[in-house]
Amino acid sequence: MPFDFQGKHVTVAGLGVSGVPAAKVLHGLGARVTVVNDGDDERARAQAADLEALGVTVRLGDGATLPEGTELIVTAPGWKPDKPLFTAAREAGVPVWGDVELAWRLRRPDSAPWLAVTGTNGKTTTVQMLASILRAAGLRTAAVGNIGVSLLDTVTGEEEYDVLAVELSSYQLHWAPSLRAHSAAVLNLAPDHLDWHGSMEAYAADKGRIYEGNRVACVYNADATAKPSTEDLVRAADVEEGCRAIGFTLGTPGPSQLGVVEGILVDRAFVENRQKNAQELAEVSDVDPPAPHNIANALAAAALARAFGVSAAAVRDGLRAFTPDAHRIAHVADVDGVAYVDDSKATNTHATEASLAAYESIVWIAGGLAKGATFDELVAGAAKRLRGAVLIGADRALIREALARHAPEVPVVDLDRTDTGAMLQAVQEARRLARPGDTVLLAPACASMDMFTNYNQRGDAFAQAVRELGA
Incomplete structure (x- = not known):
């Protein structure tokens, strides 16, 4: 059942790029919103004044205390799970959502499906490649999420999309228990943000949440040597019946994989008789820059696009059209x-x-x-x-x-x-x-x-x- 926000007391933890939109959306849905924020600087005061003008209550310099009567917390993704606010919420039985969870819950029945990407490195590039491929296929799409474009604004806005290319961080996935993507990829795993997650195992588990409930494809890095591997995360996920595990490799691909053969990106996953056949997608020279890790990004993007039914020609055209962001090789x-x-x-x-x-x-x-x-x-x-x-x-x-x-x-x-x-x-x-x-x-x-x-x-x-x- 959809969550009814009318008259509910919702506490938003944190201002910034996710907290302010969340507070405004929740207020517009009829919730009684209180924002708590650790900081009390000039920027926070300006944001608070903007929200208070709408009728939102803001408490600056006090992000530790659970406001009385809170029925739901919506948190900024960077707030650590061990903060006293969340300890108090658990003791009171108050659920905690992130902004991604809120966005997921606010989707309309006809909302665009999500093709989701996470990993220690390469997320933004892969999501941008994916969006370029989807556009080359003539689909209405956008690269959103951790890439800097609010998912909340996207799903509540008036513009209509056929499919979304969604970048998700481990922080966002931790606070998004209901997320169920059309297809998703974990690009790689290496120790990162362990001070936030507490251990490599917890970090990997949060990354692996992206596979939960996938409908069509769980895309994993077949070359990964880290433990747990991205393939291990696929095995542990509870997916919909018929969802496939699709690997990508810089070597020659096996059945149900994408890989590279003599300078050509090829697909042995989304073809008829994949035991014997392969589909050429693009040349390595179509990837900018053609560094090994960026070819891996391109293969992951191609796998997600092919899972959505995109043609081989659109993969090639999308990769050729893609221009990498500044400061990335x-x-x-x-x-x-x-x-x-x-x-x-x-x-x-x-x-x-x-x-x-x-x-x-x-x-x-x-x-x-x-x-x-x-x-x-x-x-x-x-x-x-x-x-x-x-x-x-x-x-x-x-x-x-x-x-x-x-x-x-x-x-x-x-x-x-x-x-x-x-x-x-x-x-x-x-x-x-x-x-x-x-x-x-x-x-x-x-x-x-x-x-x-x-x-x-x-x-x-x-x-x-x-x-x-x-x-």
């Missing part, structure tokens, strides 16, 4: 025979491992906030590809020590500065180390907030420094 320029590539989005070791694997001879610019990460495995795996390394940021010593242990012959420049101007010096030092044919790669393996507002600003600083070299 973006080629900035060639200077004196050296390529300069911005992958500032590589904020953890798993993403950086994929980035380093894309090039043969690299001068690596790395460092920032490690977020508890270790770098031994990353450095050991990439050591043979490294011409040199330039380290910046607060936790650069952790990377320097890993280089000393596993790549002692690689020259290292350690920049003892954390101001934004360090990037220009880093690029200049990288130029000194590089030889024609090399790639200077910004793939920090760390978060950016010690020196920059976000990874976008970090990537912009790198690109500007490269342009100054060229000039």
Whole structure:
């Protein structure tokens, strides 16, 4: 039965990009809404004033206490499950939903089905590729969710869609118990956000929620070596009768898989007589950039599109039309025979491992906030590809020590500065180390907030420094 919000006392936990829309939608549905927020800064006060003008109650600086009479909590995805507010809710028997759960519950009977994507890395690129393929098939679609476009606004808005390409984080999935996608993919699993989830097992379990109730296809990474694997998550999921497990691989695909054969992306899942037949989808050169991890993203997007009935020609045309976002293995320029590539989005070791694997001879610019990460495995795996390394940021010593242990012959420049101007010096030092044919790669393996507002600003600083070299 649909949840009747009329007259219900709903507490929204957190303002920001999800809390404000949730409060407005719930108020419009007739709920008595109270917003609680930990912060009490200028931005929060401005948002509070906007909501209070509508008749919403807002409590700033007090996100720990459960308002009396609360019948439902709708939380921002980043709020940790162990917060006192949720402890009090469990003791009082009050359900807790995330904004994705709310959006799912507010869909109309004729609402567009969801093709959902999660994973430690590659989510945004895959969802954007998927949307491009769906558009190439003539379908009305949008890339929404954790990508920065509100699912709540999408499902309650007036624009009609045939299908949605939905990016979901582990936080969002944790708070979305009712979600049932048409088809879904988990791209990969690597340790991330363990401070929030508490353990790798809990993190993987939340990722695996995306498969629950899938109707047509559970898409998994057949090449994954992590434990639990994405295939393990498929096996554990309770899906609808007839839902299929579809793997993607960078090698030759088996039946019910998509993969690569002699530079061609091929489908042995959504074809007749898949034991013997395969369908060509696109060439590897149609994927921009054609790095291994990005080909994997393209295969996952293609699998979800094919699960929705999209033609092979639309997969090819959609991949050709796709343009990657800035700061995701973006080629900035060639200077004196050296390529300069911005992958500032590589904020953890798993993403950086994929980035380093894309090039043969690299001068690596790395460092920032490690977020508890270790770098031994990353450095050991990439050591043979490294011409040199330039380290910046607060936790650069952790990377320097890993280089000393596993790549002692690689020259290292350690920049003892954390101001934004360090990037220009880093690029200049990288130029000194590089030889024609090399790639200077910004793939920090760390978060950016010690020196920059976000990874976008970090990537912009790198690109500007490269342009100054060229000039």
